[in-house]
């Protein structure tokens with residue numbers, strides 16, 4: 122299959138309200154370096170020709186310099202300002218994607234992403250037009266409808282991760298759709314335009330740092346490597 126340009130849109134334009142820290146979680150320390158450093162390093166190291174688009178809150182553009190100062194060799198990075206929602210941040214990043222590319226959209230706060238997962242998403246996107254990583258549920262789950270709740274079969278559900286990886290000709294037109302609050306990831310947007318979503322096995326360690334406990338878990342996992 123023909124090789125493509127590779128563009129990682131790392132979205133880090135959020136405020137991290139659930140983390141309840143004064144500094145947005147993407148800039149917090151994780152084993153001596155900012156969370157975002159680990160995320161950027163994973164993509165920069167996955168393919169030598171990876172181009173990185175880093176989406177940040179405009180007020181934190183200066184913090185990017187601090188993150189990049191940890192690199193011995195500064196990766197090829199374009200800074201873009203974030204939007205009001207994750208959808209709008211991705212849309213801003215996509216303006217830098219260009220054509221004939223495989224586009225990886227990844228949460229800046231998933232710093233434990235592996236090279237193997239980035240590459241398996243790339244290969245699957247070339248084959249199927251797009252791919253997203255998923256993992257199984259470990260807990261029992263219930264659906265709550267008003268005052269009523271009932272157990273459901275967890276085998277029918279998957280936990281969704283990033284990098285959500287698509288050919289540029291799939292993702293760019295999808296992000297011209299009007300915003301819908303249900304657009305919490307890229308697959309949902311592509312699906313709205315009629316694309317079938319291909320799933321690849323994700324990784325348990327590819328956690329999203331959302332609450333304080335996640336940072337503790339991420340630090341422990343990094344120590345294991």
Ligand SMILES: Nc1ccn([C@@H]2O[C@H](COP(=O)(O)OP(=O)(O)OP(=O)(O)O)[C@@H](O)[C@H]2O)c(=O)n1
Pocket residue numbers: 132133134135136137138139140147176203204205206207208210211228229230231329330331
């Ligand atoms: N307007 C936004 C909102 C979110 N994100 C990014 O999307 C990723 C996943 O979002 P989430 O974990 O929800 O981050 P926050 O929105 O920052 O957190 P919270 O919902 O707790 O405020 C994060 O890397 C976050 O920075 C973004 O780029 N732009």
Ligand SMILES: C[C@](O)(CO)[C@H](O)COP(=O)(O)O
Pocket residue numbers: 207228280281282283305306307329
């Ligand atoms: C894209 C995502 O990380 C997949 O699990 C998730 O949907 C982001 O959602 P959030 O509401 O921004 O946490």
